[in-house]
Amino acid sequence: MKICVIFNPAARGEKARHFRDQLAALSTEVTLKPTYAAGSGRILAAAAVREGFDTIVAAGGDGTVNEVVNGLADTPDGFNQVRLGLLPLGTINVFARELGLPRSFAPAWETIRQGHDLLIDLPEVAFGEKGLPARQCFAQLAGAGLDSRAIDLVNWEHKKAVGPLAYVIAGFKAMGGPKAHIVATAPDTSATGQLVLVGNGRLYGGNFELFPKAELQDGLLDVTVFPKVNWEILLRSGWGWLTGQLHASAGCRTFQAPRVTLSSDEAVAFELDGDNAGHLPATFSVRPRTLRVIVP
Numbered sequence: 001m002k003i004c005v006i007f008n009p010a011a012r013g014e015k016a017r018h019f020r021d022q023l024a025a026l027s028t029e030v031t032l033k034p035t036y037a038a039g040s041g042r043i044l045a046a047a048a049v050r051e052g053f054d055t056i057v058a059a060g061g062d063g064t065v066n067e068v069v070n071g072l073a074d075t076p077d078g079f080n081q082v083r084l085g086l087l088p089l090g091t092i093n094v095f096a097r098e099l100g101l102p103r104s105f106a107p108a109w110e111t112i113r114q115g116h117d118l119l120i121d122l123p124e125v126a127f128g129e130k131g132l133p134a135r136q137c138f139a140q141l142a143g144a145g146l147d148s149r150a151i152d153l154v155n156w157e158h159k160k161a162v163g164p165l166a167y168v169i170a171g172f173k174a175m176g177g178p179k180a181h182i183v184a185t186a187p188d189t190s191a192t193g194q195l196v197l198v199g200n201g202r203l204y205g206g207n208f209e210l211f212p213k214a215e216l217q218d219g220l221l222d223v224t225v226f227p228k229v230n231w232e233i234l235l236r237s238g239w240g241w242l243t244g245q246l247h248a249s250a251g252c253r254t255f256q257a258p259r260v261t262l263s264s265d266e267a268v269a270f271e272l273d274g275d276n277a278g279h280l281p282a283t284f285s286v287r288p289r290t291l292r293v294i295v296p
Contacts, residue, residue: 001115004048005087006041006068007059009034019089022105023059030057035064045071049078055294056082057112061090065139066273069122069291073137079122085112085294095140095273098201098216099295111296120216122290123200125272127282138272139291141204144262144280145182145195146229148269151276180266182280184225186257193225193253196262198284213256219288223260225253259285 007023023032031053033044041058045068048056058068065086072078087108088096099118102108124137179194197210199222204210211222262270263281270282 001055001113002053003030003055003057003085003112004033004051004053005030005057005059006033006035006044006048006064007087007089008041008064019059019087019105022109023087026109035067039067041067042071042074045069046074046078047071049075049082054082055085055112055115057085057087059087059089061088061092062094062140062273063275064090065095066137066275069137069139072291073122073124079290079292083115083117083292083294087112092206092274094203094206095201097206098140098203099293101296112294116295117292118216118295119289120291120293121200121219122287123198123221123284124287125270125277125282125284127270127278127280129278134278136272136277138200140199140201140273142198142270142272142284143196144264144268144270144282145193145226146179147195147197148271148276151269151271151274179229180264180268182225182262182264182268184223184260184262186223186255186260188257189255191223191225191227191253191255193227194229195226197224198222198260198262199224200286211254213254217289218256219286220256220258221260221284221286223255223257227253259283 005023035041035044041064045056049072056068058065072082086096086101088101088103093103101111122137124135125142126135128134181192181194182196183192184190184196197204199211199214201216202209202211202214210224214222261281261283268280269276270278270280
């Protein structure tokens with residue numbers, strides 16, 4: 001097994017420091033590639049494929065995973081040549097939780113060494129960027145509306161200090177701002193709302209199961225549309241989550257489809273795996289059983 005580990009050397013916090021110390025101890029048996037700027041994980045992953053690595057490990061959070069996956073996509077036959085491993089040292093690590101991966105270093109590394117892999121669906125989005133067509137993959141989740149607006153409002157220094165709570169605070173700020181209407185159009189249905197979430201797996205924001213019917217190998221995207229987003233809906237959502245009736249309590253519209261287009265009459269950003277990536281309109285689709293991931 002020829003392993004390359006892509007990691008963020010600037011990640012802060014005790015957990016990140018501990019992971020970096022343990023990564024350094026592995027330097028004799030793996031190749032370590034530190035990221036140097038936003039988006040560099042994508043460049044490093046593509047280079048690692050060309051260099052002949054058969055296992056590329058994303059050591060970081062969901063953003064690092066996203067960059068590495070897109071690096072594989074940038075390389076001809078990258079998904080056939082390489083398996084993706086995860087060392088979860090980010091703030092929330094939603095995709096790692098979805099896969100049931102250990103969140104401490106030693107068992108996570110042992111999972112990679114054992115090398116059991118699973119072929120899962122890979123979602124992607126086509127959109128326009130500066131007048132040119134663009135395409136980007138994602139691992140777990142996409143969202144537009146309140147979700148993407150909150151990401152714009154996250155205080156990143158605050159995030160380093162309080163972790164996931166920074167997203168909650170940003171979400172409260174976003175609730176007080178303007179809310180655009182977004183149309184989600186699939187081959188057999190459509191729905192309109194102020195928040196649209198598109199999932200590959202079940203989880204959103206950690207252990208929050210937003211897409212209970214989702215499967216990583218079914219060739220379908222799971223779409224949840226919140227018609228309105230206000231304080232009443234937020235309270236209903238909290239109660240619905242506690243009682244296992246989230247969608248009914250919040251009045252959500254849900255459906256599954258191999259493809260869905262999101263559009264709006266206003267300027268609305270969309271996020272992929274926790275980072276804003278572009279603006280609507282955008283068409284989301286899925287490549288069935290394309291990404292090979294290492295799992296327990």
